[in-house]
Amino acid sequence: MITRMSEMFLRTLRDDPADAEVASHKLLVRAGYVRRTAPGIYTWLPLGLKVLRNIEKVVREEMEAIGAQEICLPALLPREPYEQSNRWDEYGDLLFKLKDRKGNDCLLGPTHEEMFTLLVKDMYNSYKDLPLVLFQIQTKYRDEERPRAGILRGREFIMKDSYSFDMADSGLDDAYDKHRRAYQKIFNRLGVNYAICKAMAGAMGGSRSEEFLAVSPAGEDTFVMSTDGQFAANAEAVVTEPGTPRPIEGQPEAEVRETPDCTTIEALVDWAGREDVTINGHKVTAADTLKCIVLKVTYPGEKKKTELVGVLVPGDREVDFKRLEAALEPAVAEMAEDKDFKAHDFLVKGYVGPDAFTKNGLKVYADPRVVDGTCWITGANKPGHHAVNMVCGRDFTPDGVIEAAEIKEGDTAPDGHGTLTLKRGIEIGHIFQLGRKYSEAMELKILDESGKLATPTMGSYGIGVSRLVGVIAEQTLDDKGLNWPVAVAPFTVHVVIANKDDAARQAAEELAADLSAAGLDVLLDDRPKVSPGVKFKDSELLGMPFVVVVGRGFADGTVELRRRGGEQSEIDYTAAVDTITAAVRKARS
């Protein structure tokens, strides 16, 4: 089918939308793919909807190829199942909640683990019914605090979510591996540059969890990749190599020193240099100091409890709050405020020591590098004073280990994969072994081979389908506009009439018709009163992979074939259909 720009519901814009920070967001709005309706809520215009549908098609095909069956659950859901799983509360403000006319609590589904589990419980009861993988491509709702970057993080968005049900753990491993391979195929077909990152499995402990992150400076997620490219992980999932324990005996006594104006690590290191203080026989660096951070941690649940907790990290590293929160999950942490220090006068702001917590009944957790026998300069619990030679296991004893320190470029990668590089990415997929968390919560029981009721194990697998439109735009755009891969472009060929001659116009119309008859989606710029220059600019902005210009050369029997973002060439008009279909075929393979 040919779509005519003279008729298409489209208005390209010269100016970037005021609220856009990210390039793909600017271009998708300027090129008329999407339009903002409310914060984080977008309307899909004809071009954007076509890209979205193309992505959905690829996702659907690969899901069906692994035997997943498509269903569709409602977005408007009753409260009870989410109450039963505890997520009605756990989701907090992220959940859109409402009441119906009868006063019943409802929610807009942020993800559907509960509902799929209940559905299987409702339909199936025998091990013979499993394994089972169900999926849907459906609209989801999350009331993000800071919706950003257009469709990259919206409050209404489209996800593919699937769920696997198996009796045995080995079955879950199979379903997980199948999804992993399907996701690789999907993202490869879509032309996305991505990394598969080990992710935190959260409360589930040992079960597998990986995120597919599209590599992009516009991403919100930091991940690390080893220099050999063999290891990638979310910053949250990186496990720090523990420090080497050392004998406590023979280490110098701890000593409190006056350290005027040393409220920063830098000042403290300077002071140590001036005073010739050494640690383990060497000159003090920031890595020899220990930051004692006081946090206010709130534990969820019925007896919602808030308490102060200490966290110890080497002075050369900041606390990474994302890592910290992942480590504490489901608890939530914030920095202690002045009033908290006032209420606990043993915590001297700026001079907190690692020994202040345990003595006073508070918990303190340490970075994995802080092991028995390591020696530090820390606060001395007294204004203007620090303690030198504070030895772990002698002068203070942490209650446990916490992954709270930031990962730094050049940190050692695990298992001999070299060192770590920091990258930014956008989460486009997540595969996750849920285990029996939801099947237990929803009381899903299935008769096993021996006729006993057993609880199946589950996996949950998501792809951000609408987000992918933004991700692909972001990874492919250039300074002229969008630049779609053939697999997702709204139109494969954009025929531009750039010659006022009737014969040329007629020839362009015929070429468009022939290309369409050859099975290509064709966009025809037939706008009568628009100059060639504007048409060319628009064709770059809109970003179809192939642009054919019927222009001046037509008098000599040629048209111009431009590969968006690539080479351009004069081709014979008479052979144009063959030349173009061959080029498209090549690009697709």
Next chain:
Amino acid sequence: MITRMSEMFLRTLRDDPADAEVASHKLLVRAGYVRRTAPGIYTWLPLGLKVLRNIEKVVREEMEAIGAQEICLPALLPREPYEQSNRWDEYGDLLFKLKDRKGNDCLLGPTHEEMFTLLVKDMYNSYKDLPLVLFQIQTKYRDEERPRAGILRGREFIMKDSYSFDMADSGLDDAYDKHRRAYQKIFNRLGVNYAICKAMAGAMGGSRSEEFLAVSPAGEDTFVMSTDGQFAANAEAVVTEPGTPRPIEGQPEAEVRETPDCTTIEALVDWAGREDVTINGHKVTAADTLKCIVLKVTYPGEKKKTELVGVLVPGDREVDFKRLEAALEPAVAEMAEDKDFKAHDFLVKGYVGPDAFTKNGLKVYADPRVVDGTCWITGANKPGHHAVNMVCGRDFTPDGVIEAAEIKEGDTAPDGHGTLTLKRGIEIGHIFQLGRKYSEAMELKILDESGKLATPTMGSYGIGVSRLVGVIAEQTLDDKGLNWPVAVAPFTVHVVIANKDDAARQAAEELAADLSAAGLDVLLDDRPKVSPGVKFKDSELLGMPFVVVVGRGFADGTVELRRRGGEQSEIDYTAAVDTITAAVRKARS
């Protein structure tokens, strides 16, 4: 592609769901097409989703054929546009309302006139951009007071809604006619038995509005059809032929008579017979009496006002509240209660006369048959008394005309189309000339040819896409189960293995593969431990149009081809693919 029943997410049920009253609802649940998630909220299982997608495809194709362009708006919408159109209030409890984390009011879109109007306002500004027709196939929300009949009236449902924008009224007429024809094509392709009914245009007065009603006893809407089939209308839209005015002069004086125990029309007519009372020289029938009904009418708007109003209808007809409310819209009416009569002692319950209202400052509206000079027996505003020979225009004068009386089987059809028959139907489509109501409310202005700002005229056009799944099921099912038309069936051919012999099983597998290769959607009942009898029953319940049984006859080289709900025949196994594809082709044409 072949789908195997041994693997499909399906569980057929023997028992009807407890909450189901309508046959299609029972069967769609029993056959595993849909499943209830909450009142009026359903999950689409694999079979149901396929039907839904098939219907969407037909709708999309015909919308694109009239040049409509597909976009997709969000379901979660901000309050302001609906405030501007006044529908935030007018929709009342039907609207799902919620607040986001920042306290902003939101709603779940029940229909999108406001949003489409704003979108066009945002994008377009010249008459050259019009005409324009936009459509979406999208999830809508209405908090129905009584969701019923499964997916026939749900609270979350899928609609195709489109909107036309034109500068001139003639353009709107074109868009309307195009939609009318497209809808006919759609419903014909889907095999729906429907009527196009004139509908109330509501506050818009003269503009055109028609409903497409699927004829079904399960329908909630009553409509009338003329005996010649040329006229159909919603009961609300039927205009009563006015009575013939008669000279007042020369009519007998009104006379108050004692009428003991005459609180019903029947008793009053009996009394008149016993007393030899005549009206216009003939024996009194119910049609000569006049019911004076007292209503409490509430007018919406800022100064929400409730007042008593009289409605006069001939005694042989009931008040049809749907017609009455359509006539009063946007006001809402209910019967006056005892306390209202007590508060207005001039209204004597059971004996209200038509003259009681005006005298006491209340409004009274009459049926179109009540014209000047018509003579009636009415209440006499005095317990146990009626007034005979009450002449309209002499003894009482209505303030206006109202269409409140029921339509009866056999009433005269308009314009010589015979008489009217009452039918029940389910609304599946609605085409509606909005005029400038929304473009004015949303201040959509477009530059016309003379360079002046003008307000475009709009049409709004809906199809109940998910409802159609239920409608088609309802119109085609029989006592054995569902019976899908080829155009929407989830699978065209259902191959049933009903022979334990390995060769037969193998042959069935090959036949299924060949049929699939021939382009047909094939469902294969390959369940190893299920008896042929159960498989046959399931095939009838599931309702695929063609069922092929590989059974006993296979030993003789034949298989059985059953047309669901029709003939069955033995066909040669070797020619089966040709025979079946030919039969399918014939059924499609």
